[in-house]
Amino acid sequence: MKYLFMESKRPKVAVFDFTDCEGCELQFANKEETLVDFLKAIDIVNFREVMSEKSDEYDIAFIEGSISRADEIERLLTIRQKAKFLIALGSCACFGGVNRMKNKFPMSDVNKEVYGETPKETLPVRSIKELVHVDFEIPGCPVSKAEVERIVQHIIWEVPYQFPVYPVCFECKQRFTICRFELGELCLGPVSAGGCDAPCPAGGTPCWGCRGICAAPNFQEFFNLAKERGFSKEEVIERMDFFGGFRSVTGSK
Amino acid sequence: MRLFTPYDVTKESDMLMPLEFTRANRLMHVDKTYKAEITNIIRLTEMEKLFHIRIINEEERARFSFLPGQFVMLELPGYGEVPISISGSPSNRGYIELCIRKAGIVTSILHKARRGAKVGIRGPFGNSFPMEKMKGNNILLIAGGLGMAPLRAPLFYVTENRSEYQDVHILYGTRTPDQLLFTYQYDEWKRIDDINLQIIVEKPDITWSGKVGMITKLLDELPIKPLETYAIVCGPPVMFKFVCNRLRQFGIPMHRMFVSLERRMHCGMGKCCRCNIGSTFICVDGPVFDYWSVLNLKEAI
């Protein structure tokens, strides 16, 4: 990329997936109108889902998914050694994601529930940063490609990227979205990190907090207002545990 | 059939005039920017660089004039705009000097930019130090840290009009010696008739042989005639608060001390309110305020 007499490097990028749905990495191949330019800015050298070549020479590793098996830990440690810059991509990688809900139960129970009489090896789910040093986290279920693009631009120029500080409510208001509380539903919008453009409440689903906690949350007031509207603390906590981004508040594993 | 006719703002005569940023109450291209070229880059410290920027269009360059204390909005197309106080001399109509610290996104990319790069300039904005009113008096120019950047404009003004002012003292303090800006110019400043340059650092390194301590220490050594002195103080709030309070103890009236305030700004025109404190807009009512006004601005310090 050339800009203002500067020429940016074209970093070698690898994308790896662990325990996940592959939805976030699919975003890399999404947004066709800018896909060619995106691929010009970076050099993808290892990406199982879209190519067969594999190289172990890369600058940036995007990690999708959480860690739930011993062999995944080993793979992750190797990647960390090779990558100069490691990015956790999506809510599973950042927080453990939906997978994390199983940590509430004994591993033998969840194994039986899913695999019946043929149990598989499984560990309690952990996010990437619980195992290795993470240089940057991009939360979201799935991540927003537009945001990934902006972050890549910032990485290329080696300048800091700042996530928005506002909660989801702010973006709902800009879309004329009727407050889900107004419709009698529980919504995590007031304490969840915005920047997603609030598509869920606009589409008819309250916020479940996939991007984690916003920069200046007011949990005391949030529990109050939920209670006033008939939602118990347990109900709110259960909702917060869905993506695992609120563990500092809920105290869940 | 249309029930009412559209109004095209771009056909207004004001919009067709050559670009000029004034506060005048007429329609204008508020977000149009002068295209300018980075003609020179001087590395001052690890964190600060001095950029020489020349407006490309000759007519626009001739139109651009500023007073010490004013600032411009520097545009990096595609990445953003930042308010930067002008560090150069108002008599220099060839290029604009901007001393820029690597702090946010725009300034970080600017630090990578090379000579010849084209950026944008809007402005100048804001008020200025009352250099006219200060004539015939002793002048104290006091800077802490990056405060040297805005202070350099009135300093140029004073040295270029040296005979109009009485004694001139420049007091400059930073935390460490390697944070000192414009070190290569100290010799020149010292040699100017009756300019007393004093430098102090809080944390000396082994190479430092100068004074050590807080900037207020330098004040104690000065012969101050309170009613014949004006002071310009630039630096972080905690610094100018200590300095101004010390100056007050010497008997200098608060309306004779001027400071330049820093705030977040997104427009420079008193609209976006990011720099607003109550009814005061730092971008149009400031950035220069006398110390009495600063004390009256709630939460300014």
Place this chain on the structure above:
Amino acid sequence: MLFRIIKKEDFKTFVNLMLQTTEVIAPKFIKNNAKGKPIHQFLPISNYDEMVLDYEKCEFSAKTYFLPYKNTLSTFHMKDHDWTQEIQYRIQPRAIFGLHPCDINALVRLDKVFARDFYPNPYYISRRKNTFIVGIDHLPCDDGFCHAINANHITHGFDLFLTDLGDRYFVKINSDRAFMAISEVPIQEITDEDTKDYLAVRKQISQSYKVSVKTDDLPNLLDIEFESKVWKKWGDKCLNCGTCAMVCPTCYCYGVTERVSMDHSTGKKIAYLYSCNLLDFAMVAGGHNFRPNQETRLKYRYYHQHRGFVESYGEPMCVGCNRCGRSCLAGIDPVNVIRDLHEEEKL
């Protein structure tokens, strides 16, 4: 200002005539809320029947049609290390029907900032001049305090203003273009009967205000109560979400950001409405935050609305619509905040 009478069926013809060539924004029924109350929003309509003129209040103001939440200020076209800047102003005509007096007064206040002060703003002026405003009288809402802040009457800032007299509207015609437009359908001179009916409606309105709160002393009171415990009390509740500023018909604080395309061929400079309640409103590059506490940020909003703006423009920015109070999930209602300040003063 001219006064005329228009029959409701002729008004319908007028709206449909307008719809043929102009985008029309009007209160539109969306759905009922959990308590069974109807929710209306100012949205584009495609025929007269979608318009609900006897709505109570739209939670979202019509501000976005003048100060969009996101507005492209300019586009940079970049090529070979050089660039050009392109600026476009919105000039497509638009009509907004059904604005209440508070909303029209809100526009008058925005005019003071963007059209009548230093550095007039062509983005706003262009939208404002190309918007045909039709207001309407209404019985006071439950929580508004427009009358307490002198924003319940209108004198200017609109094209047409309607008062419902049952089978007909009493119309105030406030611009040349409005007179030309409405003359396309039959209108009548007012009779003594019409005047009598109009005054009766006005009397009913002025006798029906529900909320009482004292606001004229706020500039002084806010100064004295700068360190008041009231700010802590309400500040502790604040969710830092910016909802109040987004629904407010006058809050105009904004930020500017830029987006560069992936290939660095175009950059867009975008103004986005912001809120002084958000954490980084006064944060500067390098990380210093001039207002790190939520109570300080909440106080600042009242300060700007009820003191700073008065000093600059002679009247408060707030028009008493109480959208912020109604939308705030934490229940920060300006009426209660102002009452608390008065209580504090008595102590």
